[in-house]
Amino acid sequence: MNIPNILTSVRIFMIPILVVIYYLPWEGRYYTCAIIFALAAITDWLDGYLARKLDQTTAFGAFFDPVADKLMVSIALVLLVASYSNPLLTLASAVIVGREIVISALREWMAEMGKRASVAVSYIGKLKTTMQMLAIFILLGSRPDTLEAHVGEAVLIAAALLTLWSMYVYLKAAWPELMSKESNKN
Template sequence: MKINIPTMLTWLRILLIPIFVGAFYWPENLRKLSAMPSHEVNVFITVVFAIAAITDWLDGYLARRWNQTSAFGAFLDPVADKLMVAAALIVLVEFGRVGAIVALIIIGREIAVSALREWMAGEGQRSSVGVAMIGKVKTTVQMIAILFLLFWDDIDLGALGVFPTQLWGHILIVIAAFLTLLSMAYYLKAALPKLRGQ
């Protein structure tokens, strides 16, 4: 396994997962798991998740720019992404910030599309189910929604008023779930000729 900066960033993203999940269960929250975390905990978790999300973009960008792509990196990167999103959604469900159905749609799609890509790769046609624009839009909306829902508290913008992160987090996560279904349909359609052949 060749270690380079993009791969290290991917590993960092994985290592950040237990940190932002564990912060929800800091001693003050262990007294009552259904209690809402404090504002400070929300801010900390949001910052940690934001750092992880930035590494998601940065590791791929650096790997391409520095020509440091590898088979292991191509395997590890999507695994890290899915672990990060799944962990965040599960915690958000537990604290009542996301509906279980929305979380199941998003996590289920990630598992299904990953399995589809692995199968298509085994058939030598991975490129036909490569990342499409709708998938990128879905990921962007999903990440912003999760950040809002992790932060949770409204943001005081002074003279501009108050930005309702809860409201926009809920709106965007529903949009992300809808885009999730659309993107899954897109990938299934792309793989349909091969599926029919089986």
């Protein structure tokens, strides 16, 4: 275990804490959950930075880091969908989670084909991630039906639109492989 992998593991351990605090009958839960989520987002950036800077990249980290990210985001979105009961927020959340499933499967398949670089993280993907993290932070830190919550909802919808765009970019890059005869022999 190295520092980046410990940070990734801490992010996983933050998930049940986030869920428990979110459901506590305590007014401070909103801000506390937003802070927990922000710390998770910071550790996500920090573990990647440290892994590269300290030359501590590992197979475990390469696998576990994106899993930790997707778990934290998906579970936070499930909590928000349950609390907000808003069809647009639900649709935006479904788009974000659905895209993660599609792109994860696409990356795995492309890696098997030796073409993983064709679906590398793009600028649009990074912008999408930033927008969704900001939206979730705002939504976790706000009571439903407040001005802040409506801002968070708008940011999440923008993130969902960027999510669709980034999925299109990834699928377009992978399309030649998806349609090639050699790829379809399996």
